[in-house]
Amino acid sequence: MGADLSVTFTGIRFENPFLLSSAPPTESDSNIMRAFDAGWGGVVTKTIGLHPVVNVKGPKTKFLRADCDSYRLSMKKRPSSALHSSWNWELISDKPLDWWIPKIAKIKAEHPGGVLIASIMAGSGNDKELHNWQKLAMACQEAGADGLELNFSCPHMDRVDMGSNVGKDKVLCSVVTKAVKEVATIPVWVKLTPSTTDIVIEAEAAFRGGADAISSSNTYPSLPLIDPETLEFEMNVDGYVSSGGLGGPAILPQSMAKMAQMTKAFPLKEFSGIGGISDFSHALNYILLGCGTVQVCTAAMLDHAIGPNVIRMLKHEMSEFIERNADKGWKSLEDFRGIRRDRVVSHSQIKRPEQLEYHGGYDDEAAEGYAVEG
Numbered sequence: 524m525g526a527d528l529s530v531t532f533t534g535i536r537f538e539n540p541f542l543l544s545s546a547p548p549t550e551s552d553s554n555i556m557r558a559f560d561a562g563w564g565g566v567v568t569k570t571i572g573l574h575p576v577v578n579v580k581g582p583k584t585k586f587l588r589a590d591c592d593s594y595r596l597s598m599k600k601r602p603s604s605a606l607h608s609s610w611n612w613e614l615i616s617d618k619p620l621d622w623w624i625p626k627i628a629k630i631k632a633e634h635p636g637g638v639l640i641a642s643i644m645a646g647s648g649n650d651k652e653l654h655n656w657q658k659l660a661m662a663c664q665e666a667g668a669d670g671l672e673l674n675f676s677c678p679h680m681d682r683v684d685m686g687s688n689v690g691k692d693k694v695l696c697s698v699v700t701k702a703v704k705e706v707a708t709i710p711v712w713v714k715l716t717p718s719t720t721d722i723v724i725e726a727e728a729a730f731r732g733g734a735d736a737i738s739s740s741n742t743y744p745s746l747p748l749i750d751p752e753t754l755e756f757e758m759n760v761d762g763y764v765s766s767g768g769l770g771g772p773a774i775l776p777q778s779m780a781k782m783a784q785m786t787k788a789f790p791l792k793e794f795s796g797i798g799g800i801s802d803f804s805h806a807l808n809y810i811l812l813g814c815g816t817v818q819v820c821t822a823a824m825l826d827h828a829i830g831p832n833v834i835r836m837l838k839h840e841m842s843e844f845i846e847r848n849a850d851k852g853w854k855s856l857e858d859f860r861g862i863r864r865d866r867v868v869s870h871s872q873i874k875r876p877e878q879l880e881y882h883g884g885y886d887d888e889a890a891e892g893y894a895v896e897g
Contacts, residue, residue: 526845527855528838530564532815533710533735533793535669537638539564540856541806541837544797544818545642545672545714547584548828550616552626556634561831562838565638567818570615570674571623571663572644573655580760583613586771586825587748596748598757606801608774609821610747610758612679612767615644620659624666631667640712641668644677647695648684653702660703660711670709673700673734675725676716676741678768687741690716693728700732712795714738717774717781723788736793737785738818740778742768771821775799779808783867786813790864801833803840813861 528539542565543549543558550569558566588604589596596607616623623641630639641663646652660671675696680686689695696713703711713729715722717740726737744766747758756764778798786794796809801822809817819837823830845853853859875881 526842528564528841528845530815530856532795533670533712535565535638535710537564537816538562538636539838539841540810540816541565541834542567542638542640542795542816542818543823543829544820545570545674546820546824547611547613548820548824548830550618552630554829555630555639557831558829558834559630559634559637561829562834563637563830565640565669565816567640567672568616568623568627568642568668570642570644570677571618571620571659572615573620573659575617575619576614578614578617579612582758584609584611584824585747585758586610586821587773597750598747606772606821606825608769608771609742609824610745610767610769611742612758612765614680615674615677620662624662627663627666627668638669639667640670640672642672642674642714644674644685646682646684647689647699652684653699656699656703657706660707664707664709668709670712670735671703671707672712672714672738673703674714675699675729676714676739678716678718678742678744679766687716687718687744690714690725691719693724696725696728697732700729700734704733710735712736712738714741714797716741717778717798718744721784722781723784726785726789730789730792736795736815738795738797739785740774740781740798742770743774743777745769770798772799772801772805775805775808779812782809782814783812783864786861786864787867790861803837803844806837806841807844810856810860811863812867813864815856815860 530537530540543563545567555566585598586609587607589607591603643659645655675690677686713734715725747756782796794814795816796814797818800806800819806817822833826833
């Protein structure tokens with residue numbers, strides 16, 4: 524009998540803990556249904572708004588690669604390079620709510636067992652905007668969505684009352700979440716921006732507003748690199764660029780740090796980990812820190828847009844991991860979720876050597892990164 528990969532997260536049963544995150548691959552009903560066919564435990568839609576947006580001209584996403592034998596980083600495809608990160612400046616869905624509602628209904632009719640989470644976003648500056656959040660929530664749940672993810676995290680919204688600007692404001696985090704919870708009959712997740720001084724403050728505010736779970740991290744604000752030959756940004760429109768979001772392998776350690784802050788502060792709450800996941804060893808980091816599900820984007824985009832090989836590998840590697848640790852009594856994710864959360868402590872709690880044993884911070888004269896004194 525194989526390992527049990529199923530999880531129950533915010534009251535929803537998932538066949539496995541691996542979700543396709545809200546991103547370009549989840550923009551269409553056809554892609555979402557392909558994702559379910561491929562075996563993803565759940566899918567989070569591209570963020571839905573009341574009105575369509577107009578995206579920038581040209582490419583929306585590109586991938587930054589690192590040379591294996593030098594320090595070169597570039598978006599240009601070349602041999603002997605490895606994926607470093609993704610970079611995008613794509614806004615929320617450019618399709619209106621009226622387009623999405625029948626699509627959600629169709630997806631659930633054809634894949635009743637597939638867990639579909641609707642990502643939504645509106646403004647937050649007044650009662651009208653709060654009502655817009657409620658309108659989005661009610662429309663999506665009535666169409667059959669299994670849960671809602673509130674986008675408080677998009678790093679490149681110009682409006683001061685949208686996206687990551689909400690996620691940086693503890694009052695708005697609480698007020699918007701509360702407004703949605705007043706009408707929601709399905710679980711509500713809040714997706715927080717990592718671009719805040721102390722993410723625990725915003726997480727506490729979201730939970731105070733009634734959030735059933737926190738998702739994190741979204742991409743980090745960033746700029747594409749400048750080509751040393753042309754002196755132009757590698758991604759631009761008519762020579763101009765604006766801040767976009769950095770994702771993929773490069774943000775894994777940073778996103779883990781943000782997640783650890785929250786899971787330690789709220790060990791009894793539920794979290795969905797996002798950022799840099801390509802295989803199970805990456806996903807395991809979030810699970811050991813306390814996450815009940817994880818979400819994948821960049822790796823899936825590079826694998827037929829929805830990651831059929833990625834999800835196959837994730838499930839296979841998780842099964843092997845559980846079976847390999849059967850002697851510990853582990854049978855499912857819940858048996859090892861959060862077991863390394865308490866190993867993350869403040870810097871002052873890390874053991875120092877005895878005074879007589881102290882040698883300037885390192886013991887090995889040949890330690891990597893240190894010059895050997897002559």
